[in-house]
Amino acid sequence: xxxxxxxxxxxxxxxxxxxxxxxxxxxxxxxxxxxxxxxxxxxxxxxxxxxxxxxxxxxxxxxxxxxxxxxxxxxxxxxxxxxxxxxxxxxxxxxxxxxxxxxxxxxxxxxxxxxxxxxxxxxxxxxxxxxxxxxxxxxxxxxxxxxxxxxxxxxxxxxxxxxxxxxxxxxxxxxxxxxxxxxxxxxxxxxxxxxxxxxxxxxxxxxxxxxxxxxxxxxxxxxxxxxxxxxxxxxxxxxxxxxxxxxxxxxxxxxxxxxxxxxxxxxxxxxxxxxxxxxxxxxxxxxxxxxxxxxxxxxxxxx
Amino acid sequence: xxxxxxxxxxxxxxxxxxxxxxxxxxxxxxxxxxxxxxxxxxxxxxxxxxxxxxxxxxxxxxxxxxxxxxxxxxxxxxxxxxxxxxxxxxxxxxxxxxxxxxxxxxxxxxxxxxxxxxxxxxxxxxxxxxxxxxxxxxxxxxxxxxxxxxxxxxxxxxxxxxxxxxxxxxxxxxxxxxxxxxxxxxxxxxxxxxxxxxxxxxxxxxxxxxxxxxxxxxxxxxxxxxxxxxxxxxxxxxxxxxxxxxxxxxxxxxxxxxxxxxxxxxxxxxxxxxxxxxxxxxxxxxxxxxxxxxxxxxxxxxx
Numbered sequence: 380x381x382x383x384x385x386x387x388x389x390x391x392x393x394x395x396x397x398x399x400x401x402x403x404x405x406x407x408x409x410x411x412x413x414x415x416x417x418x419x420x421x422x423x424x425x426x427x428x429x430x431x432x433x434x435x436x437x438x439x440x441x442x443x444x445x446x447x448x449x450x451x452x453x454x455x456x457x458x459x460x461x462x463x464x465x466x467x468x469x470x471x472x473x474x475x476x477x478x479x480x481x482x483x484x485x486x487x488x489x490x491x492x493x494x495x496x497x498x499x500x501x502x503x504x505x506x507x508x509x510x511x512x513x514x515x516x517x518x519x520x521x522x523x524x525x526x527x528x529x530x531x532x533x534x535x536x537x538x539x540x541x542x543x544x545x546x547x548x549x550x551x552x553x554x555x556x557x558x559x560x561x562x563x564x565x566x567x568x569x570x571x572x573x574x575x576x577x578x579x580x581x582x583x584x585x586x587x588x589x590x591x592x593x594x595x596x597x598x599x600x601x602x603x604x605x606x607x608x609x610x611x612x613x614x615x616x617x618x619x620x621x622x623x624x625x626x627x628x629x630x631x632x633x634x635x636x637x638x639x640x641x642x643x644x645x646x647x648x649x650x651x652x653x654x655x656x657x658x659x660x661x662x663x664x665x666x667x668x669x670x671x672x673x674x675x676x677x678x679x680x681x682x
Numbered sequence: 683x684x685x686x687x688x689x690x691x692x693x694x695x696x697x698x699x700x701x702x703x704x705x706x707x708x709x710x711x712x713x714x715x716x717x718x719x720x721x722x723x724x725x726x727x728x729x730x731x732x733x734x735x736x737x738x739x740x741x742x743x744x745x746x747x748x749x750x751x752x753x754x755x756x757x758x759x760x761x762x763x764x765x766x767x768x769x770x771x772x773x774x775x776x777x778x779x780x781x782x783x784x785x786x787x788x789x790x791x792x793x794x795x796x797x798x799x800x801x802x803x804x805x806x807x808x809x810x811x812x813x814x815x816x817x818x819x820x821x822x823x824x825x826x827x828x829x830x831x832x833x834x835x836x837x838x839x840x841x842x843x844x845x846x847x848x849x850x851x852x853x854x855x856x857x858x859x860x861x862x863x864x865x866x867x868x869x870x871x872x873x874x875x876x877x878x879x880x881x882x883x884x885x886x887x888x889x890x891x892x893x894x895x896x897x898x899x900x901x902x903x904x905x906x907x908x909x910x911x912x913x914x915x916x917x918x919x920x921x922x923x924x925x926x927x928x929x930x931x932x933x934x935x936x937x938x939x940x941x942x943x944x945x946x947x948x949x950x951x952x953x954x955x956x957x958x959x960x961x962x963x964x965x966x967x968x969x970x971x972x973x974x975x976x977x978x979x980x981x982x983x984x985x
Contacts, residue, residue, distance in 0.1 A: 413839075416844050416847045419839050466805075470802075475796070475798045493778070495850050498773055498776065498779065499846055502804075503839040505809060506838040509831075509834040510835055510838065513831040513834065520822075520826075521823040523823075524826055524830075527813070527815070527827075531809050531812040531813035532813055534809050535813065536722050536723065536806040537716065537717050537718050540805055541722060547798050548721065
């Protein structure tokens with residue numbers, strides 16, 4: 380599964396370059412010349428500009444290039460996807476939801492700006508996303524309208540929000556594999572799928588490529604979740620002597636509990652194969668390389 | 683200012699017919715065949731289908747017809763506007779915001795479904811709005827994309843959300859006229875403006891008509907707020923013998939405190955004149971009648 384060193388270097392550079400472009404676009408999207416109350420802007424910027432992985436924007440831009448489009452055409456949609464993702468995190472951290480005080484080592488939005496502002500900042504990022512899409516340069520209006528529909532469905536009740544609701548309803552309960560995957564594929568998978576599909580629509584993809592990207596997105600969502608669980612489990616095994624690590628095993632290793640380590644690893648392997656097979660027909664000119672390398676990158680975290 | 687009886691009757695029938703059409707479209711927009719968790723659908727439906735005035739949808743449809751479009755073309759955008767309005771009310775009622783237990787005599791959304799679900803239902807209505815717009819039948823994609831941009835700006839940080847932030851920040855403080863009108867024109871006025879402008883864009887309006895509708899929307903927003911304050915004040919004057927009515931005077935009569943009753947009435951009169959002058963050039967064929975009658979309807983509540 381390990382990539383060759385030369386590939387790895389290329390991928391690291393690719394991701395690094397993309398992140399620089401994306402950070403700049405995110406910064407501009409909430410710049411001072413946009414008229415809004417300053418506290419609201421600060422609260423939105425606090426959570427949006429936070430050194431995140433920018434996975435969704437990277438997927439969107441890569442899919443747009445794979446479909447024959449240019450990065451500039453998809454950049455505002457890439458920004459929109461990160462805004463929606465950030466909005467969901469801000470609201471997810473609120474006391475009535477997960478009640479988290481910290482996210483990646485920083486105080487959560489409501490800890491800094493208060494709960495009311497965090498609700499409004501989340502809402503503001505959520506709607507601003509659609510304005511971003513609507514202003515994308517050099518893309519036919521029909522395509523952008525299709526992107527609006529795709530992203531709205533993915534981030535709403537039939538997608539992300541629906542996943543959050545089922546996640547809430549299952550809190551503290553044992554869930555079966557079907558429910559666990561419903562939650563992952565909606566709470567996380569929907570927006571990952573919308574990221575590649577939107578990029579592909581903007582780039583002018585046909586229905587076959589879009590379908591291949593849907594398969595790819597579903598696979599990377601599940602690979603990500605399962606390998607996260609494997610990572611937690613193996614990390615815990617190492618530190619169990621020092622701390623009891625109970626929280627991590629109880630809350631985060633749902634896949635391990637349901638399938639066991641060996642079946643988890645087999646599942647990851649078959650998902651990786653499925654995702655690569657979906658994209659390989661489109662890789663004659665090497666344009667699928669970033670998306671293919673991303674899969675290896677996600678898996679290699681656990682090996 | 684009073685309308686003739688015949689006009690009044692026509693207007694009542696017009697509004698009644700529109701509401702029937704709008705209720706049906708709202709019901710369909712969250713019907714059982716749309717895939718989402720049932721509790722989420724119920725929570726969304728509870729607040730969306732609540733016997734509201736449907737002012738924003740009515741404005742949108744009337745403006746579309748005034749611009750030469752058909753009701754069917756604007757109906758999904760009308761639904762979208764009501765979804766955004768409802769989303770704002772659900773979140774506005776939450777404990778960290780206004781902490782209301784009741785809205786128009788019914789328990790608020792979070793009182794019935796819990797705070798977490800109320801946050802997610804509000805979010806879901808907010809994003810579903812954009813999917814509605816994107817599916818509007820028989821409207822060129824360019825126009826729908828302009829509507830997405832208009833409504834996103836109006837409901838986001840530069841509009842509704844910005845107004846809510848300033849409103850929150852001014853809670854319990856004396857505000858001057860400039861701040862009071864900033865709050866009204868953003869928290870309420872932005873979406874009223876987007877309602878008529880979106881309808882007009884869908885109907886194919888030129889920039890002059892759109893500008894006239896912006897003036898109209900600003901006027902009805904302020905007329906609505908000032909006449910509300912007058913209404914509260916005069917109602918209080920009647921009941922002051924029975925209750926002390928302090929709350930109403932303290933919280934709701936901001937205009938009365940800043941301008942006094944006589945200047946408030948003069949302000950309403952001049953706003954009514956301004957709004958009618960803006961639309962009259964477009965009323966040769968009588969298509970502006972619903973919007974003109976709506977102004978009188980708002981004002982006559984207070985006389």
